[in-house]
Amino acid sequence: MGRHSADILDRDAPPQHAVEATTVPAGTGAAGDAAISTVTDALVLRGLTKTFRSGPFGRGRTHTAVDRLDLSVPTGSIHAILGPNGAGKTTTVSMVATLLRPDAGEILIDGVDAVADPSAVRGLIGMSGQYAAVDGNLSGFENLRMVAQLYGLSRREASTRAQEMIDELSLTAAADRPMRTYSGGMRRRLDLAGAIINRPRLVILDEPTTGLDPRGRRQIWQAIKELTLAGTTILLTTQYLEEADELADDVTVVYDGAVHARGTPESLKRDFGDAALTVEVTRSAAVRHAPDVMTTLADIGTGHPEQLDDLRFRVRVGGGTRSVVSAVRSLREIDVDVVDASVTEPTLESVFLTLTEPVATGPDTEGTDDVR
Numbered sequence: 068m069g070r071h072s073a074d075i076l077d078r079d080a081p082p083q084h085a086v087e088a089t090t091v092p093a094g095t096g097a098a099g100d101a102a103i104s105t106v107t108d109a110l111v112l113r114g115l116t117k118t119f120r121s122g123p124f125g126r127g128r129t130h131t132a133v134d135r136l137d138l139s140v141p142t143g144s145i146h147a148i149l150g151p152n153g154a155g156k157t158t159t160v161s162m163v164a165t166l167l168r169p170d171a172g173e174i175l176i177d178g179v180d181a182v183a184d185p186s187a188v189r190g191l192i193g194m195s196g197q198y199a200a201v202d203g204n205l206s207g208f209e210n211l212r213m214v215a216q217l218y219g220l221s222r223r224e225a226s227t228r229a230q231e232m233i234d235e236l237s238l239t240a241a242a243d244r245p246m247r248t249y250s251g252g253m254r255r256r257l258d259l260a261g262a263i264i265n266r267p268r269l270v271i272l273d274e275p276t277t278g279l280d281p282r283g284r285r286q287i288w289q290a291i292k293e294l295t296l297a298g299t300t301i302l303l304t305t306q307y308l309e310e311a312d313e314l315a316d317d318v319t320v321v322y323d324g325a326v327h328a329r330g331t332p333e334s335l336k337r338d339f340g341d342a343a344l345t346v347e348v349t350r351s352a353a354v355r356h357a358p359d360v361m362t363t364l365a366d367i368g369t370g371h372p373e374q375l376d377d378l379r380f381r382v383r384v385g386g387g388t389r390s391v392v393s394a395v396r397s398l399r400e401i402d403v404d405v406v407d408a409s410v411t412e413p414t415l416e417s418v419f420l421t422l423t424e425p426v427a428t429g430p431d432t433e434g435t436d437d438v439r
């Protein structure tokens with residue numbers, strides 16, 4: 068699978084960070100990628116657009132939830148869509164799952180046109196969130212057997228398939244218990260089992276681990292990784308940056324319905340995630356020179372410095388150890404003794420915050436339902 072640098076797209080009204088970063092004109096980055104995609108891509112989105120109208124009878128103002136989104140996901144890879152609340156993630160995956168009709172654009176799943184022929188692709192996709200609550204009084208096994216029968220398997224085939232799923236998702240010990248007695252993590256695994264029971268080519272996971280404890284989350288991660296070993300492609304939305312970091316081959320950061328940046332977690336961190344420099348100074352220096360320390364760090368860093376406590380100051384920096392050396396040297400020149408200085412590596416979280424800050428608190432649009 069091709070690894071590439073993070074791209075940031077120059078949209079019509081780019082947020083502040085898009086202007087500062089290396090830009091790729093719209094239509095040559097993501098759209099270009101999509102244009103050269105072949106059928107080796109399990110999923111291709113081209114110019115995907117969805118506009119909602121709010122207010123009674125849909126007569127209110129319009130809101131473009133997904134705006135000309137381009138995306139291609141190579142077969143067998145995991146692609147994460149990240150974005151702040153209201154960025155358009157669920158709307159996007161709902162369109163891919165054929166639950167919502169796009170206003171414009173193309174969705175190709177294994178080369179099949181999902182907009183023109185939704186029923187033709189439904190057998191190719193599985194989506195989480197649909198199966199966990201089929202019937203709480205039935206056992207996990209019985210629930211899965213029922214789902215398999217709904218996919219057209221005979222009772223015998225469905226039993227075999229349900230048992231395979233139970234074993235694969237580590238639910239063997241609880242297989243015969245009523246599902247209402249399952250923990251949140253077990254329900255989520257059962258739901259995942261339901262999403263993959265028909266061996267879909269593309270599995271869509273909308274926030275698959277939200278609300279799970281760390282152990283439950285790790286179990287789901289493991290199950291997701293195993294799926295890709297079998298060649299399944301995963302499209303994932305998540306609010307957990309560490310989840311994207313742990314799982315995703317590629318990440319698309321969406322912002323106000325449009326692709327704002329994309330790349331591997333590593334390339335995004337390298338290109339958009341500033342490291343943080345923390346310096347600790349002596350107490351006398353802190354008392355006498357705190358404003359000068361802030362000014363010096365502002366010169367060295369790439370953001371606004373902050374004072375963490377009486378003695379420690381922090382600022383975002385571009386260059387790793389070089390910034391430590393220049394901080395110590397510059398502070399010494401103004402008679403500030405540094406007790407400790409260190410640089411922490413960028414995280415995907417810092418990338419996310421940097422890229423989505425301007426809209427993180429934007430208003431949401433309430434409105435009409437448009438689910439098929």
Ligand SMILES: Nc1ncnc2c1ncn2[C@@H]1O[C@H](COP(=O)(O)OP(=O)(O)OP(=O)(O)O)[C@@H](O)[C@H]1O
Binds near residue numbers: 119436
């Ligand atoms: N049925 C609908 N009618 C009107 N507006 C909608 C509808 N569904 C979504 N929206 C709006 O479209 C925008 C995108 O919503 P969406 O749920 O796709 O975002 P999201 O990125 O999944 O957010 P979250 O992380 O909060 O789930 C939001 O402004 C939302 O209010």
